[in-house]
Amino acid sequence: MPKVLIVDDEPHIRYLLELTIEELEADGVLLLTADNGETALEIIQAEKPEIVFLDVMMPKMSGFDVCNAVKSSPDLSDTYIVLLTAKGQEFDKQKGQDVGADIYMTKPFNPDDVLNKAREVLGL
Amino acid sequence: MAQITLGTLIRKKLFAPLAHRLVLALETPILIEDLAGEPLIATDGAIEGVRYPVIVQGDTIGWVQGNEKAELLASLLAYHSEREVERKNLGSETLHKYKEITLLYDMADKIPACMERSEIIAILTEQIRQAIRFSGLSVILLDKESGKLEVAASLGNEYALGTVIEPVGIMASVWASGKGEIINDVHADQRFVQRPYRVSSLMCAPLKSKESTVGIIEISSAEPTVYAAEDLKLFSTLASQAAVQMENSVLYLELKNAFYTMVYTLAETIEKRDPYTGNHTKRVMEYSLAVGRTIGMSEDELIRLELAAVLHDIGKIGVRDSVLLKQGKLTDDEFHQIMQHPELGGQILSRIPQLQDIIPGVVQHHERFDGKGYPEGMAGEQINLAARIIAIADTFDAMTTDRPYRRGFSFEEAFEEVRRNSGTQFDPKIVDAFFETDVMEAFFRASANLKLRAAPR
Numbered sequence: 001m002p003k004v005l006i007v008d009d010e011p012h013i014r015y016l017l018e019l020t021i022e023e024l025e026a027d028g029v030l031l032l033t034a035d036n037g038e039t040a041l042e043i044i045q046a047e048k049p050e051i052v053f054l055d056v057m058m059p060k061m062s063g064f065d066v067c068n069a070v071k072s073s074p075d076l077s078d079t080y081i082v083l084l085t086a087k088g089q090e091f092d093k094q095k096g097q098d099v100g101a102d103i104y105m106t107k108p109f110n111p112d113d114v115l116n117k118a119r120e121v122l123g124l
Numbered sequence: 125m126a127q128i129t130l131g132t133l134i135r136k137k138l139f140a141p142l143a144h145r146l147v148l149a150l151e152t153p154i155l156i157e158d159l160a161g162e163p164l165i166a167t168d169g170a171i172e173g174v175r176y177p178v179i180v181q182g183d184t185i186g187w188v189q190g191n192e193k194a195e196l197l198a199s200l201l202a203y204h205s206e207r208e209v210e211r212k213n214l215g216s217e218t219l220h221k222y223k224e225i226t227l228l229y230d231m232a233d234k235i236p237a238c239m240e241r242s243e244i245i246a247i248l249t250e251q252i253r254q255a256i257r258f259s260g261l262s263v264i265l266l267d268k269e270s271g272k273l274e275v276a277a278s279l280g281n282e283y284a285l286g287t288v289i290e291p292v293g294i295m296a297s298v299w300a301s302g303k304g305e306i307i308n309d310v311h312a313d314q315r316f317v318q319r320p321y322r323v324s325s326l327m328c329a330p331l332k333s334k335e336s337t338v339g340i341i342e343i344s345s346a347e348p349t350v351y352a353a354e355d356l357k358l359f360s361t362l363a364s365q366a367a368v369q370m371e372n373s374v375l376y377l378e379l380k381n382a383f384y385t386m387v388y389t390l391a392e393t394i395e396k397r398d399p400y401t402g403n404h405t406k407r408v409m410e411y412s413l414a415v416g417r418t419i420g421m422s423e424d425e426l427i428r429l430e431l432a433a434v435l436h437d438i439g440k441i442g443v444r445d446s447v448l449l450k451q452g453k454l455t456d457d458e459f460h461q462i463m464q465h466p467e468l469g470g471q472i473l474s475r476i477p478q479l480q481d482i483i484p485g486v487v488q489h490h491e492r493f494d495g496k497g498y499p500e501g502m503a504g505e506q507i508n509l510a511a512r513i514i515a516i517a518d519t520f521d522a523m524t525t526d527r528p529y530r531r532g533f534s535f536e537e538a539f540e541e542v543r544r545n546s547g548t549q550f551d552p553k554i555v556d557a558f559f560e561t562d563v564m565e566a567f568f569r570a571s572a573n574l575k576l577r578a579a580p581r
């Protein structure tokens with residue numbers, strides 16, 4: 001069963017992402033969520049989702065840290081990671097590349113873009 | 125209305141383990157099936173008893189089979205599903221609003237950089253396409269000179285591009301009132317005038333800035349559809365954002381025009397001091413641009429090259445007539461004075477913030493590829509690219525121009541001269557490019573209009 005993980009510490013963003021991706025549940029996609037970096041990493045290790053929508057700015061363990069940990073562990077490095085960054089917030093593209101993120105999107109995100117990306121990665 | 129299947133509900137990450145534990149805790153044979161009869165959860169062993177439907181808003185979405193405990197479970201699942209459907213309905217509303225916000229955000233982000241009307245229209249239509257269903261779209265703009273409304277963009281089955289439209293019917297009302305309208309059933313509207321294409325519903329809004337109405341935008345649907353008041357609100361907001369930007373772009377173009385006119389007038393004024401140069405600046409500009417295109421410069425680079433070529437000798441403004449126009453042999457001191465002109469030019473331009481980028485092209489146009497030029501004695505690709513191009517264009521034109529004291533070279537002789545100085549005075553790569561370039565064409569272009577072009581591209 002294909003899996004999508006959503007990670008954001010802000011509940012309303014998490015909710016909007018859930019609402020967006022929920023459409024894929026009809027295709028048998030399992031939706032997972034986490035509200036912090038540590039939990040996210042545990043879920044990625046246990047569930048091995050195909051794609052992760054990962055907020056950059058989170059307290060304690062940031063999205064960069066999670067991404068770095070995932071991409072540097074051989075059995076998880078295939079995970080497709082979409083970094084989510086707030087518009088206006090100084091985003092270091094170079095840093096995103098350094099930690100191996102596959103792509104980044106800015107918030108407010110366009111729900112269609114998120115859905116299309118998930119479909120593309122999951123081959124739906 | 126949101127739909128839900130029992131399968132997706134039961135498979136939900138947090139609900140799945142609960143459902144399984146609940147079934148076990150009931151301690152009786154239970155079978156949960158989806159609508160098609162596919163088992164979702166089943167206890168071991170044979171299952172008998174009644175098949176209780178799980179009903180959500182009047183629709184059966186699955187079955188629970190077993191004894192009376194199964195009925196209870198069916199009710200519980202129905203209740204949970206009902207809540208889930210409500211959540212999804214609220215959610216899709218929220219998501220719709222969020223999407224609108226991102227569209228407006230995106231528009232506000234992209235549009236200030238657009239100075240061409242066509243770009244503004246392209247962004248406007250794209251944003252509308254993402255937000256609202258339609259089968260045809262037209263952007264109709266007022267031509268200020270003729271006072272006519274003309275179709276400036278169209279998608280799908282709407283008016284053809286360039287059609288001049290007399291506003292009639294609904295469009296006339298919108299144009300006159302300046303207020304957008306939704307007509308979900310056009311045939312029931314008395315104002316409707318038959319169109320050359322099929323239309324059932326339409327939405328029309330003015331392209332209105334603070335100052336004036338610059339046009340109208342309309343979307344239509346061949347099949348009957350229901351546009352809501354909220355659609356019109358978004359539609360009108362996007363339209364007015366575009367209208368404001370169109371007005372800004374006109375102001376910008378006027379300023380740009382004024383700036384170019386100043387630059388060219390300045391260059392011409394300097395040229396006029398030396399009547400024998402006759403149109404030299406214009407030719408240097410055309411030759412330089414032609415070479416720039418040959419080597420594949422970008423539009424932005426070409427603009428800078430053009431300005432640098434036009435202004436390359438502007439420093440001569442600081443050289444006295446008695447020296448600049450002297451016909452005899454120059455003294456060392458006079459020669460020294462003339463050699464100041466590239467740097468003088470740089471100093472003049474340094475005061476104009478918008479022209480900072482072109483200073484190297486002006487200051488270095490007398491540098492030589494072998495490092496024997498002035499003022500710095502720079503060599504090779506250290507020398508600014510525009511300057512290396514202008515150096516050839518400038519020298520080539522000086523050679524082919526007649527002077528009172530000598531006849532100019534023929535084009536053939538001048539080309540020969542350029543080739544001979546390749547690698548010493550000139551960059552060999554630019555010399556190659558110069559030979560690939562249709563120099564005659566550039567020459568005729570320069571001669572066709574003896575005044576320097578004062579209009580921006």
Ligand SMILES: [Fe+2]
Nearest residue numbers: 436437489490
């Ligand atoms: Fe010069």
